[in-house]
Amino acid sequence: METKPNGAGPIIGKAYGRAVHAREVTAIDEAGEGLCWVRLARFGDDWLLLRSEGRDVSRAVRTLRQIPPGEASARFPLIDA
Secondary structure (H helix, E strand, O other), X not given: OEEOOOOOOEEEEEEOOEEEEHHHEEEEEEEEOOEEEEEEHHHOOOEEEEOOOXXXXXXXXXXXXXXXXXXXXXXXXXXXX
């Protein structure tokens, strides 16, 4: 995962030709097979399918938001696949 120096957090994927940073994610849901659904602040309540492993996205977002390991979170699940 690539990190930008602007503080936006790790780049977790690309959508519509733009990088998607961990800081933009408001919710995650695993889709399987190297894909995951994310909600981004810029798209409101719409879900976006990213070509990224759900566990990697979950780990990046949970680290950025300082959610303790093993703590349950409905919006940012701990994905162990």
